[in-house]
Amino acid sequence: MSTSQITFLKGHGTENDFVIVPDPDDAVDLPPAVVARLCDRRAGIGGDGLLHVVRSAAHPEARAMADEAEWFMDYRNADGSVAEMCGNGVRVFARYLQRAGHVEAGDLAVATRGGVKKVHIAKEGDITVSMGRATLPEDGVTVTVDGRGWDARNVNMGNPHAVAFVDELEHAGTLLATPSYSPAAVYPDGVNIEFVVDRGPRHVAMRVHERGSGETRSCGTGACAVAVATARRDGVDPARTGTPVTYTVDLPGGTLVITEHPDGETEMTGPAVIVAEGVIDPAWLAARPA
Secondary structure, three states: OOOOOEEEEEEEEOOEEEEEEEOOOOOOOOOHHHHHHHHOOOOOOOOOEEEEEEEHHHOOOOHHHOOOOOEEEEEEEOOOOEOOOOHHHHHHHHHHHHHOOOOOOEEEEEEEOOEEEEEEEOOOOOEEEEEEEOEOOOOOEEEEEOOEEEEEEEEEOOOEEEEEEOOOHHHHOOOOOOOEEEOHHHOOOOOEEEEEEEEEOOEEEEEEEEOOOEEEOOOHHHHHHHHHHHHHHOOOOHHHHOOOEEEEEEEOOEEEEEEEOOOOEEEEEEOOEEEEEEEEOHHHHHOOOO
16 A cells, blocks of 8 residues: 555545545555545544546446546445446446536536446535336345345345335344344345335335445435335336336435436435545555554
8 A cells, every 4th residue: 555645535426435545647556454444434434435536438337438437436435346336326436526616516526336327516506317127027036134034026226225125224123243044045146125114105215235335314215115116016117107216215314306207217315515625645555563
């Protein structure tokens, strides 16, 4: 790890918070152990994940997308592991690009490991992200917490989700550890698990355990997965009706609005905030953790 000065920012989307490392030329080495240290809430900066901001042309995983999207969101979970996508992260990523003067309000494209995402920055503040099309594999799992089990719907939003409908959000338990699920082979690379309750017509609330991060205050792809799973539970499929369907999803950190269109495209709208900017201490970064 280089000991040269590295700037960072801190931001959140519905309290799903991130360390942001601007690095247009992909010059900063961020091995998993360093990412985990930066995301540590007591010994580091603290965050549910890290947004590594790189020009697509400069990153080997994104060069093929450079013609479509100038910027690549190299997203890492809090434990340092690599993830395909993060919906709240994309909004915060876009807000950083706007703050840095790289983009203005309006439309832009962001490259991710889950493909190129279309983003719209509204003049009044909220950011909408086209999250792609959900796929719903037939094989699901049974999620178990404290001896209580629920059948969970398998939804993939570029990353895997298991959506369980419960009577009370407290039934999810503490979510300090990954809830048990079976058969494990359905999700060989792990899974994000959502627990959902109804709040009203087309209005639900959720808690989520994100793989690699634990319970988070919000999860954008999870909110999309929940909206799609709830629509199907309610017997609604825009591809058949030809009419978009919108769900309001309450999360511990705020509210997201999810719309699924007849062509399958799912849009997520919500806030994104940059709260701080600073410099990482090179000596701390170079030191071995105690």
